[in-house]
Amino acid sequence: MMKQISYQDLTNEFIDKVLNENNIITVPIDVEQVAKSIGLKVLDYPFQEDISGVLVINEDGATIGYNPNESSVRRRFSIAHELGHFVLHADKNSSGMFMDKLLFRKNITTYSTKEEAIEREANYFAANLLMPQELVISEVNKLNPNKDDEENIKVLAKKFDVSVSAMTYRLVNLGIYYK
Ligand SMILES: [Zn+2]
Missing domain, CATH: 1.10.10.2910 (Arc Repressor Mutant, subunit A)
Known part of the structure; x- marks a missing residue:
């Protein structure tokens, strides 16, 4: 087989x-x-x-x-x-x-x-x-930690030119974001 x-x-x-x-x-x-x-x-x-x-x-x-x-x-x-x-x-x-x-x-x-x-x-x-894993991780590392999660996810969604819901789902799947 x-x-x-x-x-x-x-x-x-x-x-x-x-x-x-x-x-x-x-x-x-x-x-x-x-x-x-x-x-x-x-x-x-x-x-x-x-x-x-x-x-x-x-x-x-x-x-x-x-x-x-x-x-x-x-x-x-x-x-x-x-x-x-x-x-x-x-x-x-x-x-x-x-x-x-x-x-x-x-x-x-x-x-x-x-x-x-x-x-x-x-x-x-x-x-x-x-949203390739490596590129997501590198962009997440550039985020401003003083901003709240929602704002940061919007920043990422804009960078990757995807919807906020697609970005959120991807971050959850990668174990980077916990709702
Ligand atoms: Zn289809």
Whole structure:
């Protein structure tokens, strides 16, 4: 039996490699550049419905579509999330599509357990890509200890160009912040 590679290992391996190869040492992470650096196209799609992002794979390659009507932090998270589907879940050799609704994070009850796991994994990937552990730690060390936590989290969210809730969740996951 081959040892199964976990999505966490795949995520961290991919991110270490892509940050190194693109010499990315500062934030915010240019998530579009990261996607393009591995050959994906990134386009704004004029979605009519409540779609936040899609990943389309066909004979021309892979394309991430994002909703231009969303805020910058949500667009960035959506692109990173779709990139997560590409790295972790997509069969690169056959045509297919992943489509994400705007409220997929809140509307999680409409997903089956397997779909839920896939969405959770893509969110894990997105959080790790937009807020890499080493860069989070180095920015946390620059914070003003006299400010309260909420203010400091806002400062970090702005630096990483992510939402305050995404930043908070990441800090809790890294064991840096206890609510
Ligand atoms: Zn998804």
